Amino acid sequence: VISISAGNHAQGVAFAARVLGIRATVVMPQTASPTKVEATRDYGAEVILHGDVAAAFQKLRQLEKERSLHFVHPFDDPKVVSGQATLGMELVEDLPDLDAVVAGIGGGGLISGVAWAVKELRPVARVFGVEPEGADTMFRSRKEGKPVHLEHTNTIADGLAAPFAGELNYRLVERYVDGLYRVSDDEILAAMKLLLERCKTVAEAAGAAGLAALVAGKLPLPPGSRVCCVISGGNVGAGQLASLLRPSA
Numbered sequence: 001v002i003s004i005s006a007g008n009h010a011q012g013v014a015f016a017a018r019v020l021g022i023r024a025t026v027v028m029p030q031t032a033s034p035t036k037v038e039a040t041r042d043y044g045a046e047v048i049l050h051g052d053v054a055a056a057f058q059k060l061r062q063l064e065k066e067r068s069l070h071f072v073h074p075f076d077d078p079k080v081v082s083g084q085a086t087l088g089m090e091l092v093e094d095l096p097d098l099d100a101v102v103a104g105i106g107g108g109g110l111i112s113g114v115a116w117a118v119k120e121l122r123p124v125a126r127v128f129g130v131e132p133e134g135a136d137t138m139f140r141s142r143k144e145g146k147p148v149h150l151e152h153t154n155t156i157a158d159g160l161a162a163p164f165a166g167e168l169n170y171r172l173v174e175r176y177v178d179g180l181y182r183v184s185d186d187e188i189l190a191a192m193k194l195l196l197e198r199c200k201t202v203a204e205a206a207g208a209a210g211l212a213a214l215v216a217g218k219l220p221l222p223p224g225s226r227v228c229c230v231i232s233g234g235n236v237g238a239g240q241l242a243s244l245l246r247p248s249a
């Protein structure tokens, strides 16, 4: 199999391939976090670092053809979305009186699965998606009325820097997601710091985006709402975390 990822889906694919005894190749942008690259290699996958996210997608398509590999899409795939939906199912099971769920958006796999499950099981709950200002593909897609591609993305939240919104993900977001919001990198950093200091939780930037929108007061939620922020990842190296959170940074 072959896939592409900033590093988290990569680890999932590498791990699953190892369990199944098959070979996995993952293309990642050259800027991929060393922690994620190392973990993916440790799970046994071949990692190819290539260009920026857009160039990495081209490389993936080339290798898929040349080596006749099966592409496991990081978000635009019904099975990936169904897997993400299990998170929504568990949330409603654990928190039956939930008022709202907030999650970050890259290509839209996570939010489309979570929103689908939550809205089907608890239609009164509201679902909000959050993107970095420098990678707001779904926000722009909703505005344009179709999934859009971005030429460049620019954010510290590498996990949310997909250069396009998935077709299936876009359709599900249009159907199930109540609002799309954008946060700055500074707002994301503030949420990472809050999680670290107050919750003793290490989140990577992509994982803290939902909380960033909440604490920045961007979400239309009445006081007292029972809100679940999905902290979707914590793959950040100690050195990277220290330099991100250093006061002068």
Ligand SMILES: Cc1ncc(COP(=O)(O)O)c(C=O)c1O
Binding pocket: 006, 008, 009, 074, 075, 104, 105, 106, 107, 108, 109, 110, 111, 158, 159, 160, 162, 204, 206, 207, 232, 233, 234
């Ligand atoms: C930490 C983290 N959060 C959220 C996402 C959401 O991704 P997507 O919208 O592409 O499913 C990703 C994707 O890689 C991620 O790494």
